[in-house]
Amino acid sequence: MKGNMKNLKCILEYDGTDFHxxxxxxxQRTVQGVMEEAIEKIHGEKVQVHGAGRTDAxxxxxxxxxxxxxxxxxxxxxxxxxxxSKLPGDVRIRSAEEVPLDFHARFSALSRRYIYYLRTExxxxxxxxFYVVRYSLDAAAMKKAARYLxxxxxxxxxxxxxxxxxxxxxxxxxxxxxxxxxxVISFTAEADHFLHNMVRIIVGTLLExxxxxxxxxxxxxxxxxxxRNAAGPTVPPNxxxxxxVEYPE
Numbered sequence: 001m002k003g004n005m006k007n008l009k010c011i012l013e014y015d016g017t018d019f020h021x022x023x024x025x026x027x028q029r030t031v032q033g034v035m036e037e038a039i040e041k042i043h044g045e046k047v048q049v050h051g052a053g054r055t056d057a058x059x060x061x062x063x064x065x066x067x068x069x070x071x072x073x074x075x076x077x078x079x080x081x082x083x084x085s086k087l088p089g090d091v092r093i094r095s096a097e098e099v100p101l102d103f104h105a106r107f108s109a110l111s112r113r114y115i116y117y118l119r120t121e122x123x124x125x126x127x128x129x130f131y132v133v134r135y136s137l138d139a140a141a142m143k144k145a146a147r148y149l150x151x152x153x154x155x156x157x158x159x160x161x162x163x164x165x166x167x168x169x170x171x172x173x174x175x176x177x178x179x180x181x182x183x184v185i186s187f188t189a190e191a192d193h194f195l196h197n198m199v200r201i202i203v204g205t206l207l208e209x210x211x212x213x214x215x216x217x218x219x220x221x222x223x224x225x226x227x228r229n230a231a232g233p234t235v236p237p238n239x240x241x242x243x244x245v246e247y248p249e
Contacts, residue, residue, distance in 0.1 A: 005071050008079065009099045012064040015090040017128050017238065022055045022064070031055070031091060035066060038086035042079075043070060052105045052245040053112050056197070058237030060129065063094075063113075063244035067105035111174065111246040113190040116203045117239045121183040130184070131239035137210035139180040145209040145216035146176040146187075149202065149223060156226035158202050159195035169195055169226075178206065188243070197234050205232035 012031070020028035024036065035049045052065040072079060080096035087093070118131040156169040175190035187203050205222065208214040214222075214232070222230045 004073050005069055005101065006076070006079075007067060007069045007099050007101045007103055008076060008096055009065060009067050009103060009105065010080065010096045011094045012061060012066055013092045013094050014061050014064065015128070016055060016058050016060040018090060019057065021057045021059070022051045022053065031061075031064070032066075034088060034091060035068075035083075038083045039068065039070070041086045042082040043072065050105045052109050053194070053242050055240075055242055056237055059240045059242070060238075061242040064242050065105045065109070065245045065247075067099065067103055069101065105245075108247055109193075109245050110248060111190055111192050112194060113175070113188070113243045113246070114194070114199045115241050115243045116187040116189075116199060116235070117241070118185050118187075118203075118235075119183050120185065128238055129241075131236050133207070135211060137185060137207065138212065139178055139185055139210065141212075141216055142185075142187075142206040142210045143178040145206055145214075145219045146178055148217065148219035149173055149176055153223055154226055155195055155198055155223070157222050157228060157231045158205070159198050160228065171195065171198070176202070199240060200234045200237065201228075201231055203239075204235045207235065208232040 014031055018029065020030050022031045024030050024032040032049055032051060036047060039047045047068050047070055049066050049068045055061060076096050076098050080093050084093050117129060118133055120133055120137060122132055123130060150173055152170065152172040154169050155171050159169060172192040175188060177188045179186050187206065189199050189202065209216055
């Protein structure tokens with residue numbers, strides 16, 4: 001390994017509307033793809049960028065964490081500034097720091113925290129960032145139902161078949177909260193890791209509770225069935241944000 005090798009940890013903010021998700025895919029515009037292109041433009045070599053969460057198409061981030069190693073004499077501040085100058089307007093590096101070479105944005109993470117926003121009134125300005133529903137919701141019932149999913153359990157009912165690449169659908173969900181302020185309802189979820197579409201399916205199921213179609217206590221029964229057909233619909237991606245990622249001190 002060369003003596004100038006640096007491992008950089010960056011916190012990214014992005015509007016996911018025009019991205020086909022985080023993960024690089026042939027012929028698609030992705031956040032990982034534009035990050036790697038920007039680094040190559042200033043460094044002259046291809047560098048692999050690792051993300052803490054593989055956000056889907058249309059999902060946004062306030063606190064996505066990525067890491068990459070680069071052989072350079074430049075300071076972290078200068079690298080971040082140079083890479084930022086090559087990024088499109090819908091991605092921003094919020095902060096950058098040098099971390100130990102064994103740090104990995106995904107595998108070193110302890111937990112991820114997401115927030116999902118919806119509005120019960122139409123909006124023209126915020127339509128890219130809120131799911132708009134045209135029916136009333138009982139936020140108190142949804143908040144009560146959310147408690148039944150806390151803890152470590154099998155979340156097979158709240159994911160798609162694409163989630164089980166590692167052979168398990170077990171997750172430790174440490175936070176699931178519902179808050180309402182006027183026409184805005186937010187759903188905050190934190191877990192050691194999330195399965196494919198897990199947050200969006202949980203929110204879709206809670207909306208069925210809010211509409212009175214499912215009783216709050218039925219959430220535990222739905223989880224025990226380990227059957228995707230038992231849970232509610234998958235809500236659209238535009239209301240979902242990767243809020244922050246937690247790492248050991």
